[in-house]
Amino acid sequence: MTDGNITSLETEQKISQGLTEQTFWLNMGPQHPATHGVLRVVLHLDGERVVEAEPVIGYIHRGHERMGETRGYAQFIPNNSRMDYLAGLIYNHAYCAAVEKLAGIDVPPRAEYIRCITSELNRLASHLLWLGAYLMDLGAFTPFLYIWEEREKINDILNHVTGSRLTYAYNRFGGVHKDVDDDFISWTRAYVKRQRKRFKMYNRLVTGNVIFQNRTVGVGAITPEQALNYGLTGPCLRACGVEYDIRKKEPYAVYSEVDFDIPTGSNGDAFDRYSVRLAEMEQSLRIIEQCLDRLPGGAYINDNVPQYLAPDSGDVFFAFESPRGETNIFMVSDGSRIPYRMHWKTPSYSNLSILAEIARGQFIADVVSIMGSFDLVIPEIDK
Amino acid sequence: MKAVIKYFRDIIVGGWSLVLGYTVTLSEFFKPIITVQYPRVKLEMDPAYRGHIELVKLPGEDGHFCLACGTCERACPSNVIKIQGVKPKAGAGKVGIMYLIDFSRCSLCGLCVDVCPVDALRHSMEYDLAFTSRWDNVIDLVARFNEPQAQERG
Ligand code: SF4
Numbered sequence: 001m002t003d004g005n006i007t008s009l010e011t012e013q014k015i016s017q018g019l020t021e022q023t024f025w026l027n028m029g030p031q032h033p034a035t036h037g038v039l040r041v042v043l044h045l046d047g048e049r050v051v052e053a054e055p056v057i058g059y060i061h062r063g064h065e066r067m068g069e070t071r072g073y074a075q076f077i078p079n080n081s082r083m084d085y086l087a088g089l090i091y092n093h094a095y096c097a098a099v100e101k102l103a104g105i106d107v108p109p110r111a112e113y114i115r116c117i118t119s120e121l122n123r124l125a126s127h128l129l130w131l132g133a134y135l136m137d138l139g140a141f142t143p144f145l146y147i148w149e150e151r152e153k154i155n156d157i158l159n160h161v162t163g164s165r166l167t168y169a170y171n172r173f174g175g176v177h178k179d180v181d182d183d184f185i186s187w188t189r190a191y192v193k194r195q196r197k198r199f200k201m202y203n204r205l206v207t208g209n210v211i212f213q214n215r216t217v218g219v220g221a222i223t224p225e226q227a228l229n230y231g232l233t234g235p236c237l238r239a240c241g242v243e244y245d246i247r248k249k250e251p252y253a254v255y256s257e258v259d260f261d262i263p264t265g266s267n268g269d270a271f272d273r274y275s276v277r278l279a280e281m282e283q284s285l286r287i288i289e290q291c292l293d294r295l296p297g298g299a300y301i302n303d304n305v306p307q308y309l310a311p312d313s314g315d316v317f318f319a320f321e322s323p324r325g326e327t328n329i330f331m332v333s334d335g336s337r338i339p340y341r342m343h344w345k346t347p348s349y350s351n352l353s354i355l356a357e358i359a360r361g362q363f364i365a366d367v368v369s370i371m372g373s374f375d376l377v378i379p380e381i382d383k
Numbered sequence: 384m385k386a387v388i389k390y391f392r393d394i395i396v397g398g399w400s401l402v403l404g405y406t407v408t409l410s411e412f413f414k415p416i417i418t419v420q421y422p423r424v425k426l427e428m429d430p431a432y433r434g435h436i437e438l439v440k441l442p443g444e445d446g447h448f449c450l451a452c453g454t455c456e457r458a459c460p461s462n463v464i465k466i467q468g469v470k471p472k473a474g475a476g477k478v479g480i481m482y483l484i485d486f487s488r489c490s491l492c493g494l495c496v497d498v499c500p501v502d503a504l505r506h507s508m509e510y511d512l513a514f515t516s517r518w519d520n521v522i523d524l525v526a527r528f529n530e531p532q533a534q535e536r537g
Pocket residue numbers: 448449450451452453454455456466479498499500501502503504
């Protein structure tokens with residue numbers, strides 16, 4: 001051992017003594033691959049342990065609500081898909097349903113069924129994307145490629161009927177802008193069949209995997225009380241064992257007519273959120289199948305909707321289930337062609353708020369796992 | 384003793400889960416390749432695809448149908464469209480002579496196509512559009528319509 005090494009040993013000791021006393025700040029994001037968007041989490045660290053985690057939002061605020069208050073009702077349709085870019089059709093569907101409720105527009109039954117089918121396909125695509133991206137956060141690259149193959153199938157199906165792959169703008173007031181054809185129906189049926197088989201593959205590849213289990217079981221556990229206090233919704237809430245799904249509790253569209261279950265977990269940890277989403281995908285397949293079986297004929301859009309809508313003064317509240325949880329729309333009309341007030345309450349915002357509490361005392365690597373399991377979509381938090 | 388049993392059980396169960404995973408990845412080796420070598424290979428576009436808008440060109444028809452009424456201009460949420468029309472002779476209806484779109488602002492929502500009273504608009508099939516200047520995004524649809532390679536679709 002040389003002299004140099006002895007001094008370095010001393011320095012090391014000094015440093016390690018210093019480290020036990022010192023904590024430091026680390027910025028995770030706004031450009032971090034694990035935040036999936038421009039979210040910044042300020043981590044107050046003691047070594048590898050998190051003392052405090054503070055999410056900072058607002059990096060992708062585009063003022064969608066304000067935009068909605070400066071343009072006509074129909075002109076806000078393209079904005080919907082850009083709020084939550086993974087659930088464009090669901091937001092589209094809900095916005096149109098809210099305006100229809102406000103203006104008292106009838107929707108033909110065929111349109112309602114088409115909306116349900118496309119919304120559920122969109123929910124599946126969103127969950128599949130989450131699954132792939134989450135596993136990649138945890139360091140597994142292969143499942144990502146396999147899972148996105150199915151997502152590609154959904155995108156092809158939706159492209160065939162809506163004409164685009166991510167920002168759909170497919171729903172219109174009083175229906176949808178294009179009818180579905182036989183190709184769509186047969187492709188969707190084939191997809192449902194194929195997806196059922198693929199779940200077995202996911203289970204073999206992912207669910208039982210020892211690394212995945214170690215990274216998720218017991219990580220970021222949330223109690224039902226905590227979840228309710230922070231206003232969590234969607235799979236994050238259901239993973240805690242609370243059975244709450246807007247599609248069942250306040251059914252809109254044709255969700256009251258189809259038969260499906262609300263999958264719940266028990267421990268509220270990252271693994272339960274994973275299993276709940278997988279189970280939810282199977283329920284979505286069931287909904288799609290039933291809707292396809294019952295798809296009625298007739299018109300796909302109500303032709304009597306004026307181009308420039310001017311609903312009577314009043315307000316409307318509409319709640320719907322997006323892949324991330326309960327989303328609410330509140331709109332006030334003053335009788336003009338432009339909404340007087342538009343407000344959206346999006347689920348990722350409340351889901352993120354609990355991060356500060358449950359990340360305390362965890363390792364940095366677990367914070368990535370926890371945040372990933374929330375399925376955050378940052379543009380939807382900021383709007 | 385319990386700890387020892389648990390230790391070995393974890394190794395066996397964990398190891399077996401990895402073996403199961405590898406059987407999946409191994410079987411994928413023998414499946415057909417689904418990746419497309421873009422841009423050397425291109426996929427067939429779905430006829431429903433919504434590209435930027437263009438004026439409808441029908442087989443057997445000379446001109447476009449745009450009346451320069453401006454309905455699409457007003458319906459567009461992003462002020463993409465600017466139209467100029469002239470009356471070819473006194474008493475005749477207007478005809479669009481210039482139809483500018485700024486594609487960089489277009490959200491491809493299709494509201495303009497929906498509202499056109501004479502169905503003069505449709506979505507084109509163009510997709511890989513990338514320009515070096517933002518002014519290249521400004522396209523005159525009437526000029527594009529008159530180009531010989533403009534597609535005729537029924
Ligand atoms: S494209 Fe249609 S809506 Fe637009 S100006 Fe021409 S005729 Fe009017």
